Amino acid sequence: MPKNCNFIEKLREVGLRPTKQRIKMCEVLYNREKTFHFTINDLVKLLSEKMNQKISLATVYNTVHAFEKKGYLKEISIDSHKSYFDTNTSAHHHFFDEDTHELIDCDESDIDKINIRKNITGKKINSVEVLVRVASDNQTQK
Amino acid sequence: MPKNCNFIEKLREVGLRPTKQRIKMCEVLYNREKTFHFTINDLVKLLSEKMNQKISLATVYNTVHAFEKKGYLKEISIDSHKSYFDTNTSAHHHFFDEDTHELIDCDESDIDKINIRKNITGKKINSVEVLVRVASDNQTQK
DNA sequence: AATCTACATTATAATAATTCTAAACTGTTG
DNA sequence: CAACAGTTTAGAATTATTATAATGTAGATT
Structure with missing residues (x-):
């Protein structure tokens, strides 16, 4: 092919x-x-x-x-020490596994639509992104 | 004092x-x-x-x-090229002004509670944070 | 208050990530 | 296929951060 x-x-x-x-x-x-x-x-x-x-x-x-x-x-931007890139260029959310430093895409349907009540005068919203940090259940929290 | x-x-x-x-x-x-x-x-x-x-x-x-x-x-972590620190250590969301590179705190009340439907097996959620990128209204979008 | 000791601070060197530079190379256009 | 503009390259330069080793200092012990 x-x-x-x-x-x-x-x-x-x-x-x-x-x-x-x-x-x-x-x-x-x-x-x-x-x-x-x-x-x-x-x-x-x-x-x-x-x-x-x-x-x-x-x-x-x-x-x-x-x-x-x-x-x-x-x-x-997840970790200030590393630049991650994503081949999925649409606006979407992420899980970040703090144990493995792995990024996982989050479907639109996994997170409810986010409603922003405040607005900054004279500014428009370019993007709204959620980062969910996860870690092993049995591990001491960082 | x-x-x-x-x-x-x-x-x-x-x-x-x-x-x-x-x-x-x-x-x-x-x-x-x-x-x-x-x-x-x-x-x-x-x-x-x-x-x-x-x-x-x-x-x-x-x-x-x-x-x-x-x-x-x-x-x-907002900009992978800079480490920002925040004197507000509670879990909270941010606006990031892409024109001025300024970070603005977001009150809990400004954003509805976020409901995560998916869960990663064996992992617990450590934090959920939202970043709202804003920019001048009359400017070409980045 | 002098002494001791573990922790802090410092200047500098080292490392790491990224960008710059200038020369060589290569798609594209005609 | 010649010429040009955009690309790649190796290596130098830059920037952000961390390590090192000597010196200093807070707090406990005398």
Whole structure:
């Protein structure tokens, strides 16, 4: 199946040149069943270990940020020490497993619609996101 | 008013030695009407400029983290490039002004209680927090 | 009040994450 | 297929944070 053609077209659509590196990254990120949460480090590892593709760290950063700017990826702030990215770019909520540092998507239906009563004058709401931190039941709470 | 006595006692209560630096930091952080949101950098600036107190950067980091561990401060993840801390340590929600990078506390009453329908097996919920990103009304959306 | 000891502070070095730079490379356009 | 603009690259630079090891200090003990 000519998966890559899709990526080439997709990249063109948003005005990014379909270079070898970008296509390879698309393959890693989007040939998946589920949405994928990762750090830059995770991605570099996957590219080099699983895909046997050596891409400069700077390129991974550049490309991830290019993807983000174009709406291919979404950045998620959970841990101030790590940048997570999400291949699910729609507004949605997350569970964060504090034991494993794993991010889990939350369906719209899992959380009731959130009603914001206050509004900041002169400002419009861009997004409303919920983060549910979970941890092992039998463990001392952090 | 002997404000510092309170801080000395408070620090003792949680098992932190009331050193000059810690007391000074308490003054900057807690002699306020409203809760205070800051980055380490903000705090260092305040200490040196407003309080004329030169404290080593390492000490500010150590002390902020000591305060956090003891429940004096709460870390907030909004921007993966900056660590924010909050003098309001209760579970509460935030507005984040994307124009000014300002964090604004959200009263419990401003947001309806959030009902989580899904639960992750074997995990308990530690916290549920909402972040509402706002921006100027007349500005191109990010 | 002098002494002791464990904890704190400090300046500096080290580390880690990210961005910058400048040269080499490569899609795309004509 | 030549030329150009956008890309990639290695490595340097920058920034945020943490570790280190020497010095200082709060609080207990004399």
